[in-house]
Amino acid sequence: MKKFGVGIIGCGAIFGVHAFPLHTIENVEVKAVCDIKPVAREAAARLFNCDAYEDYHDLLKRDDIDVIHVMTPHYLHAPMVIDAANAGKHVLSEKPMSITIEDAKAEIDAGRKNNVTIGVISQNRYNSASVAIKEAIDSGSLGKVVGQRILLAWFKPNEYYQNSDWHGTWDKEGGSLIIDQSIHILDLARWFVNDEIVSVQATIDNRNHPVIETEDTAEGLIKYRNGVQSVFYATNNYTYNSPVMVEIHCEKGTALMEFDRAVITYRDGKELNVLNNPNDVLNEAEYQAFFNQSSSQTAFQTLSKWGVIGAPVTMPITWKTPRPYWGITHIKQIKNFYESLTAGVQPDITAAEAFKTQEMICAIYESAKKHKPILLNQTKE
Numbered sequence: 001m002k003k004f005g006v007g008i009i010g011c012g013a014i015f016g017v018h019a020f021p022l023h024t025i026e027n028v029e030v031k032a033v034c035d036i037k038p039v040a041r042e043a044a045a046r047l048f049n050c051d052a053y054e055d056y057h058d059l060l061k062r063d064d065i066d067v068i069h070v071m072t073p074h075y076l077h078a079p080m081v082i083d084a085a086n087a088g089k090h091v092l093s094e095k096p097m098s099i100t101i102e103d104a105k106a107e108i109d110a111g112r113k114n115n116v117t118i119g120v121i122s123q124n125r126y127n128s129a130s131v132a133i134k135e136a137i138d139s140g141s142l143g144k145v146v147g148q149r150i151l152l153a154w155f156k157p158n159e160y161y162q163n164s165d166w167h168g169t170w171d172k173e174g175g176s177l178i179i180d181q182s183i184h185i186l187d188l189a190r191w192f193v194n195d196e197i198v199s200v201q202a203t204i205d206n207r208n209h210p211v212i213e214t215e216d217t218a219e220g221l222i223k224y225r226n227g228v229q230s231v232f233y234a235t236n237n238y239t240y241n242s243p244v245m246v247e248i249h250c251e252k253g254t255a256l257m258e259f260d261r262a263v264i265t266y267r268d269g270k271e272l273n274v275l276n277n278p279n280d281v282l283n284e285a286e287y288q289a290f291f292n293q294s295s296s297q298t299a300f301q302t303l304s305k306w307g308v309i310g311a312p313v314t315m316p317i318t319w320k321t322p323r324p325y326w327g328i329t330h331i332k333q334i335k336n337f338y339e340s341l342t343a344g345v346q347p348d349i350t351a352a353e354a355f356k357t358q359e360m361i362c363a364i365y366e367s368a369k370k371h372k373p374i375l376l377n378q379t380k381e
């Protein structure tokens with residue numbers, strides 16, 4: 001079996017969530033890491049006993065690296081993905097693909113031109129609750145989808161932004177609530193409908209975060225070619241990270257995904273309940289052993305922050321609560337990516353697939369800024 005040499009660009013908060021899967025996949029070896037912050041790259045390099053670079057271009061020059069993971073601030077995704085593809089590397093990028101639609105297209109073009117695979121993280125598609133709903137809809141047992149309602153009410157204190165050198169900025173994060181937090185539930189909702197979006201009408205506002213220039217509240221209406229109407233409301237102004245929710249209204253019943261569970265209710269009275277089981281995804285003891293055996297405090301703190309191990313170091317308790325059940329399925333997507341590379345097939349979530357959600361995200365911002373609906377995919381009528 002081919003062994004893939006891996007390079008990681010960006011060793012910040014999300015690093016540990018990629019590091020553990022990479023450590024567990026048999027035909028993967030992390031050869032080098034890169035971060036502009038010496039503390040971050042040195043801690044990450046110690047974890048894998050590998051080389052560390054300050055400039056990612058140097059990492060891309062290595063012949064023994066086949067795959068690059070991009071885990072940097074949003075505005076750097078497109079240039080790094082494109083440079084990696086041009087260097088002949090496969091890429092797995094954190095969400096979002098990019099800040100602009102033009103950059104997202106350029107990533108797809110770079111992948112095709114260089115005949116490399118580009119994957120984009122959207123790990124919540126692998127949660128048991130998400131899979132159960134997708135299967136129920138695709139099987140046809142619920143009949144046609146007719147509508148959706150989506151709710152995200154989370155908590156982000158001003159300190160979350162003040163402690164970051166890129167969150168809360170248009171040029172580096174590309175927005176906030178929609179492109180960073182809501183993207184997960186909006187991607188799931190779009191994946192459930194699985195049709196082309198024809199129009200997006202939305203508003204955004206900043207109601208309670210004076211320290212940032214981007215949005216903390218948004219609402220909108222998304223219309224699909226098959227007639228589905230999707231309504232959403234999202235805010236980072238709630239008092240804790242409450243369970244994220246999407247309900248899919250179908251001809252023969254409803255599918256409700258709330259945080260860690262799916263409830264599929266048929267009109268004939270039948271009901272199916274599915275619960276995400278974190279133990280199916282991660283072995284907490286193995287996680288702890290991996291990070292404890294290293295001197296990587298950065299990675300250890302990352303996982304604590306995510307609520308994956310132990311108590312959070314500095315985070316309020318409300319930040320920790322949802323994490324053990326929602327958003328820890330990276331391990332499944334990363335395995336799918338490497339299994340696909342090994343088999344010579346496309347992974348589940350390619351750049352072309354992620355583009356459909358990126359288009360929706362960019363249209364939400366465009367609609368809000370221009371105060372009018374944005375029409376998509378109109379030429380294919």
Ligand SMILES: NC(=O)c1ccc[n+]([C@@H]2O[C@H](COP(=O)([O-])OP(=O)(O)OC[C@H]3O[C@@H](n4cnc5c(N)ncnc54)[C@H](O)[C@@H]3O)[C@@H](O)[C@H]2O)c1
Pocket residue numbers: 009010011012013014015034035036037040054056071072073074076094095096121123164180327
């Ligand atoms: N899928 C998820 O659920 C999830 C959760 C959290 C974060 N993320 C995504 O992961 C990405 C990173 O987020 P984070 O929370 O780890 O951010 P972070 O700020 O903690 O880490 C980013 C790292 O990138 C490094 N960096 C910045 N510029 C660089 C450059 N030119 N070269 C090399 N390194 C550079 C920074 O020094 C920092 O260590 C974002 O795209 C974010 O949206 C995804």
